[in-house]
Amino acid sequence: MTHDTAPNPGETTGRRRLRADRARQVADVIRQQILRGAYDSCPLPDERLLGEEFGASRNTVREALDLLRSDGLIERHQGIGTVVVARKYAHGLDRLMGLAETLHEHGTVTNEVRTAGPVTAPRVVASRLRLAEGAQVIYIERLRMLNDLPLSLDLTYLPMDVGEPLLAEDLRNRDIFGLLEKVHERALGGAEVGMEAVNADPHSAMILQVPRGSALLLVERLSHFACGRPVDLEFIRFRGDRLTMRAAVSRA
């Protein structure tokens, strides 16, 4: 039998709390292996082996697997063992890319265009797009699917001259980034991105086909043409169980 070997428990006291802490610690490491695809083609090692690997008791390992099961990452299948059931895709922050560009090797991104047309820009939208107060903008709302499963709900504001020509394009199958560059024959320069973790409200949950309250990655992104003009303001809700963001950060 193996025993939990935790260093100086410090302010953590009590057997049950300690096990929960150890379970989280084990779960975090297994989670990264799952995200990296280590168990895509074979079940996870059994509890005994995982216990040895982590110097943890069977109960701790079981609790760690429970955490990953609650996150919808794994399932236990009778006679097979514990298998990975969720696929998370990485969206890089190192280079500004549309979703279809990013995920092309994983499948086909299609967009259900929920609405597309002119609206009066709210003051702050006009200001961020450097438009006059009360200017008209093109508003496009899309449910984006990868291989027919919802991945994100995107709300997009474009200046009228930039966005209107896009309405005649193939919004169902093309990224807006690609269309902007094609239609305007100008390259995008970059974007400022803000990210938050939020709980899905009931209506967004229904659209994204997740339980109410599920964790979503809410992204606000303002993209510019290479000349610096801001041309694309987006509010994106990514399903937390289908997407990770990756970035390389430098200290200097």
Added chain:
Amino acid sequence: MTHDTAPNPGETTGRRRLRADRARQVADVIRQQILRGAYDSCPLPDERLLGEEFGASRNTVREALDLLRSDGLIERHQGIGTVVVARKYAHGLDRLMGLAETLHEHGTVTNEVRTAGPVTAPRVVASRLRLAEGAQVIYIERLRMLNDLPLSLDLTYLPMDVGEPLLAEDLRNRDIFGLLEKVHERALGGAEVGMEAVNADPHSAMILQVPRGSALLLVERLSHFACGRPVDLEFIRFRGDRLTMRAAVSRA
């Protein structure tokens, strides 16, 4: 009375669904103003004014404010109006920085060191830190508080030679990044960062003082010395209601 003015509703049908879509659209824009501090010193405009601003009905505005209230961002105070009650801090991905460094102008970061000492590295931890299988590493677990409110729970693995000298340092009040550079007289180079939105499990929720299931930003970060040696593998759970991530992304 104002009316909802949405462009071609497309596949969106039915009055109730349409209002929920409009409410989300309005809420997303107000949310960004809140995060930018637009209402830090004064209440939000009243429902009538917001309705005019967004060309939306009172009911839609009310539903938008409900969404922001569910997220814990705002509260309605009798006789005062709707005020911002949450403060979210931005953590930049443009430069690798510790939490205390990042947030120094917002207050004092202190760390409750929950455990700190040697453990045998799980195989994947050893591999990511480029250590031999079965190597000992220093494991440090900290609850990080900004002005005495929990902000994140950090699980950190450091190679023995890198981490052991840190145990004698002021882990309560200093970032590990700063201590690594001070003790080893070497600069950090950068890090690879992965981010996910997850729901808080009951035990993590208790530690971070949020309701069960609250959205958390789960960050995995592997930091290197400037020479390229990986020296700090972290698993960080940030409270979704207290932190945003910001990045600048380039297309080229």
